Amino acid sequence: xxxxxxxxxxxxxxxxxxxxxxxxxxxxxxxxxxxxxxxxxxxxxxxxxxxxxxxxxxxxxxxxxxxxxxxxxxxxxxxxxxxxxxxxxxxxxxxxxxxxxxxxxxxx
Amino acid sequence: xxxxxxxxxxxxxxxxxxxxxxxxxxxxxxxxxxxxxxxxxxxxxxxxxxxxxxxxxxxxxxxxxxxxxxxxxxxxxxxxxxxxxxxxxxxxxxxxxxxxxxxxxxxxxxxxxxxxxxxxxx
Numbered sequence: 001x002x003x004x005x006x007x008x009x010x011x012x013x014x015x016x017x018x019x020x021x022x023x024x025x026x027x028x029x030x031x032x033x034x035x036x037x038x039x040x041x042x043x044x045x046x047x048x049x050x051x052x053x054x055x056x057x058x059x060x061x062x063x064x065x066x067x068x069x070x071x072x073x074x075x076x077x078x079x080x081x082x083x084x085x086x087x088x089x090x091x092x093x094x095x096x097x098x099x100x101x102x103x104x105x106x107x108x
Numbered sequence: 109x110x111x112x113x114x115x116x117x118x119x120x121x122x123x124x125x126x127x128x129x130x131x132x133x134x135x136x137x138x139x140x141x142x143x144x145x146x147x148x149x150x151x152x153x154x155x156x157x158x159x160x161x162x163x164x165x166x167x168x169x170x171x172x173x174x175x176x177x178x179x180x181x182x183x184x185x186x187x188x189x190x191x192x193x194x195x196x197x198x199x200x201x202x203x204x205x206x207x208x209x210x211x212x213x214x215x216x217x218x219x220x221x222x223x224x225x226x227x228x229x230x
């Protein structure tokens with residue numbers, strides 16, 4: 001199965017700063033099949049981006065995805081306090097769907 | 109508005125069978141391209157896919173758990189049920205149900221339930 005490695009494990013930044021989250025796959029993933037999710041404690045995870053760069057409905061444009069092959073990135077251009085969460089990447093190119101371990105974003 | 113909610117016991121004993129119900133609204137599992145998948149996340153570990161059921165009643169299971177899992181749907185109640193037999197403490201995890209839908213040629217996981225923590229202990 002495809003292993004996704006996310007880095008860094010934790011990102012601690014100030015409001016207004018730019019966050020860059022990395023997701024590296026153990027083998028090439030179709031750019032149609034890479035998604036990012038936001039998970040806050042006690043809430044349902046939320047789809048942010050699918051197909052590498054397509055924002056889901058209602059997602060602010062400060063969230064953007066990019067990448068190809070084995071390297072993918074989620075960028076949060078201007079952090080806001082409510083962006084504090086764990087962010088997961090997921091591939092759905094090959095079965096089974098797999099997730100990274102997540103990047104925790106902390107807002108100082 | 110799409111919502112999913114997991115329900116089931118918070119505590120099960122080793123060797124018992126776990127039955128989890130996913131109650132959903134905002135879509136129908138009779139509609140082309142709609143699916144429900146179950147995942148779990150043990151404490152501190154990665155999310156793991158468990159099972160899939162779709163609008164055509166096709167079912168797929170995790171290869172490593174296939175012999176222990178059964179997934180079924182009741183479209184009249186908008187529910188999907190997952191059973192897992194012979195529970196063990198290593199099965200302690202938060203269990204999530206999710207909606208997966210067809211987007212062009214791909215299957216996008218777009219909605220999650222909040223998850224339900226299941227602890228396996230005597």
